[in-house]
Amino acid sequence: MKTLKDVPLSQYTTFQLGGPCPCLIECLGPDELIATVQKLKKVHEPFLLIGGGSNLVISDHGLVPTVIRYLSETPLIERRDQAVLVAASTLLDDLALFCADEGLGGLNYATGIPGTVGGAVVGNAGAWGRQVGDALKSARIIDAEGRVKTVGPEYFGFSYRHSLLKESNEIIIDVEFALTPADRALLARERAEILKKRAEKHPDLTREPCAGSFFRNIEPSSQAQRRQAAGWFLEESGAKNLKAGGAYIFEKHANIIIKGRGACSQDVHDLHLKMMEAVKRKFGLQLVREVRFVGKFEHALQADSQGFW
Ligand SMILES: Cc1cc2nc3c(=O)[nH]c(=O)nc-3n(C[C@H](O)[C@H](O)[C@H](O)COP(=O)(O)OP(=O)(O)OC[C@H]3O[C@@H](n4cnc5c(N)ncnc54)[C@H](O)[C@@H]3O)c2cc1C
Missing domain, CATH: 3.30.465.10 (Uridine Diphospho-n-acetylenolpyruvylglucosamine Reductase; domain 3)
Incomplete structure (x- = not known):
């Protein structure tokens, strides 16, 4: 188990985005995790837990609570x-x-x-x-x-x-x-x-950092239908040409946001709003996010008690 101080969380997400956190505890296995969580709970210290950070956009301002990272490079x-x-x-x-x-x-x-x-x-x-x-x-x-x-x-x-x-x-x-x-x-x-x-089909994470599909596919409106790809609706809405700051859409898949040169987490947030707006305007559909935001963003929704939303 390792405790690190003032670490940039960008090192812990596949988007390679996110500001610092004052304290990050790396737990590899069950015993370390249980001991760490129970200790923090005992002293009422707020914390949040991440895994591979492949489904997250962490705020540019970083996170105030302690972060527990539960990941083992060695399979257990x-x-x-x-x-x-x-x-x-x-x-x-x-x-x-x-x-x-x-x-x-x-x-x-x-x-x-x-x-x-x-x-x-x-x-x-x-x-x-x-x-x-x-x-x-x-x-x-x-x-x-x-x-x-x-x-x-x-x-x-x-x-x-x-x-x-x-x-x-x-x-x-x-x-x-x-x-x-x-x-x-x-x-x-x-x-x-x-x-x-x-x-x-997917971007090479080393060159085009992302968090995979940003939105869930569209639920069928009747039992006879299948779930429809959010990427298709985005493509038809012209979303592929959208940008916000350094964030842009993956050329092979309209449902994937890429961190381009100089992009920050707020850019990803702004771009996802533009994508939602484009689909709403063209199809009247409300896209639902698969990726989770955590921490402070401008024009953000209400976060849960841990800062996820
Ligand atoms: C290139 C690429 C391709 C992808 N392809 C797919 C795909 O095909 N299908 C798919 O479903 N997803 C896909 N994803 C999304 C992502 O990989 C998955 O959602 C993945 O399961 C997230 O795991 P994580 O450990 O990275 O979670 P994180 O991003 O670290 O966390 C996500 C959420 O899970 C919670 N969490 C993590 N670990 C725990 C735990 N032990 N206990 C409780 N809560 C926990 C966190 O608190 C957070 O709320 C892709 C992502 C990328 C970057």
Whole structure:
């Protein structure tokens, strides 16, 4: 466990944006996390928790509360027959790779999604029509009072890119996923194909920092319809040409904002408002964000108790 003072949070988000925070505690595994959270709760010190920072825009002004970063570069995974127990600090792609190597099917679609298992469960991350909540068997969480408890999938109230933990701000320690036996060679082939497709479709994070799709896809208005890509509505609304300061739209995908030269978090905020306005004007549709803002922004909505909104 490492405690760092006055660190720029831009180093901890895939957008490479965000001002400083006075204190950042890096926790690698469950024991460190539980001890840190319980200690801070005991002295009523406010804090917020991040994982890989791949779904966040942190304010240029930084954050006042202590930040706990729960991420382990080394996968913390244990196979339990046809299931796996994984620390929520493990990277989701490391988990997908582990399962593919072990011949366990059910999480291969998560190949290449950035961020941690914890971040993925909270946001019910997914791809190709599947989502992390589908295979979750149980999880250990820390509740608002600092108590550790084990909960089942129903506790999360999973829906498309959402779980109730987004509102409750409870913390996920580790997760058990129920998986099925699958052919290793097939999983490896599928994994290679997914990585190739993702490399073609997504920006290279080292050159074009972003947080993936900015808005959720559009919910169907009847059972006969499928969810429709927010990117299509944005493209049809002419959003691809929009800019704000140094922030611009990814040329291959209208639903991805890129941090260009000199861009700040406020630019990303301003650009996302312009995108929403364009779609509202053309289609009368209200886009819903997938990415979370945290901290102070001009023209911002009401944040929750931790500063997320
Ligand atoms: C290039 C790119 C491609 C992407 N592709 C996809 C995709 O295909 N599908 C998809 O769904 N998403 C995608 N994303 C978005 C992102 O990767 C996911 O949302 C990811 O699951 C976020 O995890 P994280 O650890 O980075 O969370 P963070 O961004 O660090 O945090 C997001 C939220 O989760 C909370 N959180 C994090 N860890 C915990 C924990 N242990 N307990 C409780 N709360 C926690 C934080 O408090 C915060 O509210 C993409 C992003 C990028 C940059």
